Amino acid sequence: MTTETSADAAAAQRVKDDDRNHVFHSWSAQAHVDVLPIAGGSGSYFWDYDGNRYLDFSSQLVNLNIGHGHPKVVAAIQEQAAKLATIAPAMGSDVRGQAARMIAERAPGDLDRVFFTNGGADANEHAIRMARLQTGRPTILSAYRSYHGATGGAIALTGDPRRWANEATGQSVAHFFGPYPYRSAFHSATEQEESERALQHLRDVVQLQGPDTIAAIIQESVVGTNGILVPPPGYLAGVRELCDEYGILLIADEVMAGFGRCGEWFGIQHWDVVPDLITFAKGINSGYVPLGGVVLGPKTYERFADRPYPGGLTYSGHPLACAAAVASMQAFEDEGILDNVRKLGETVVEPRLQELKAKHASVGDVRGLGLFWAIELVKDKETREPLVPFNAAGDAAAPMGAFAAACKKGGLWPFTHMNRTHVVPPCTISEDELVAGLDIIDAALEVAEQHAGS
Numbered sequence: 114m115t116t117e118t119s120a121d122a123a124a125a126q127r128v129k130d131d132d133r134n135h136v137f138h139s140w141s142a143q144a145h146v147d148v149l150p151i152a153g154g155s156g157s158y159f160w161d162y163d164g165n166r167y168l169d170f171s172s173q174l175v176n177l178n179i180g181h182g183h184p185k186v187v188a189a190i191q192e193q194a195a196k197l198a199t200i201a202p203a204m205g206s207d208v209r210g211q212a213a214r215m216i217a218e219r220a221p222g223d224l225d226r227v228f229f230t231n232g233g234a235d236a237n238e239h240a241i242r243m244a245r246l247q248t249g250r251p252t253i254l255s256a257y258r259s260y261h262g263a264t265g266g267a268i269a270l271t272g273d274p275r276r277w278a279n280e281a282t283g284q285s286v287a288h289f290f291g292p293y294p295y296r297s298a299f300h301s302a303t304e305q306e307e308s309e310r311a312l313q314h315l316r317d318v319v320q321l322q323g324p325d326t327i328a329a330i331i332q333e334s335v336v337g338t339n340g341i342l343v344p345p346p347g348y349l350a351g352v353r354e355l356c357d358e359y360g361i362l363l364i365a366d367e368v369m370a371g372f373g374r375c376g377e378w379f380g381i382q383h384w385d386v387v388p389d390l391i392t393f394a395k396g397i398n399s400g401y402v403p404l405g406g407v408v409l410g411p412k413t414y415e416r417f418a419d420r421p422y423p424g425g426l427t428y429s430g431h432p433l434a435c436a437a438a439v440a441s442m443q444a445f446e447d448e449g450i451l452d453n454v455r456k457l458g459e460t461v462v463e464p465r466l467q468e469l470k471a472k473h474a475s476v477g478d479v480r481g482l483g484l485f486w487a488i489e490l491v492k493d494k495e496t497r498e499p500l501v502p503f504n505a506a507g508d509a510a511a512p513m514g515a516f517a518a519a520c521k522k523g524g525l526w527p528f529t530h531m532n533r534t535h536v537v538p539p540c541t542i543s544e545d546e547l548v549a550g551l552d553i554i555d556a557a558l559e560v561a562e563q564h565a566g567s
Contacts, residue, residue: 125150125162154181157542170538171528176395178373180539189440202429209430212438219378220408222387229406229430233368233394234262236405240390244329244362247416254330256291258339289318295478304345312351324359334380337369341487349386362389372396373540376455376483398441404434454483454540465551475562486536499532516561523553
């Protein structure tokens, strides 16, 4: 893969002009979009047309688990394109079947079949459709601190502010508070208390909503964008028990937490809990070609064994996407990437973030698993007042903007959300690259503190 980073101002301007004149961007006020033209990427880095290289601590949108331009995945796409670029879902494809088998072999329990989608949002759409049809019940429960996608059903599931402008979806959804020890809604003093009280709260919501009306509870195994909230011991097992008690399906949203990000194929395997359905996307092939899906077991399969499943997509199990998925999973095993994630998380990220917490007045909490970590920034460690207000924009968000700008100036591309920065580099990152990135974050925290007057 090329790593050329020489400047090309004319090419950069063409990219900016075409983008400004013709691209409509997601989650953006269109007149204020000013994209950074990107020329290429390799491994843990990408670069712009001005020759600036960035260490990708965002993994783009926490999906580039295998890094930029992995040669085995690129070669697999090229080979598949030359052999069979596309085929309808109703026809057999060798790589589609192979990808499904490999995913099923890595999934927990008896989850042994895969319905392929184009991404995470439609994976969640189909998971809740399957749950409603299987149970005959209308309602889905999801957490307030969650993100499940931007399509009609998925945005209704979402608990964060992106739901607000899309509320009129006609979906039957109720929300609850999940565990968050640092900002406990239950006034817990320990992880055990947080787990017990969060489970009691969820039980209360189930009772008040009506157990016989609830088709499924959907949970991110580790909450992603909304804080990298690692569930305390016993919580996910308790949710599983509650679902079993009332005949409710448990859907594990593994779109961000899965395929290596937590050091496991699926994050929920860290707690030895088996859900009824798993949704995935992102890390399955690092977004080289769009792909997502639902992993399901015999009970869901049997519901549609003799009656049609009322759903489908033109590009379900697209051969190029599945070829990339097969190559990615094989590379993960051949190169020991899961072991790399666990080792770096335990020996590099966690101890260094604890050092940053002790050093910086603005670091209120650090938490995570594998290469999936959050640094929560505060104005005051005692009061835990966030460095910027909830859902802040404009001048109110300036301290986080100053932090992000300092990271980029230092050669690191961060992932920031509200009052947090997330440490989510590619799962293939080296120890030296990881240490260099954490050094840049260390320096950028000083800039954020100066800007906020900490």
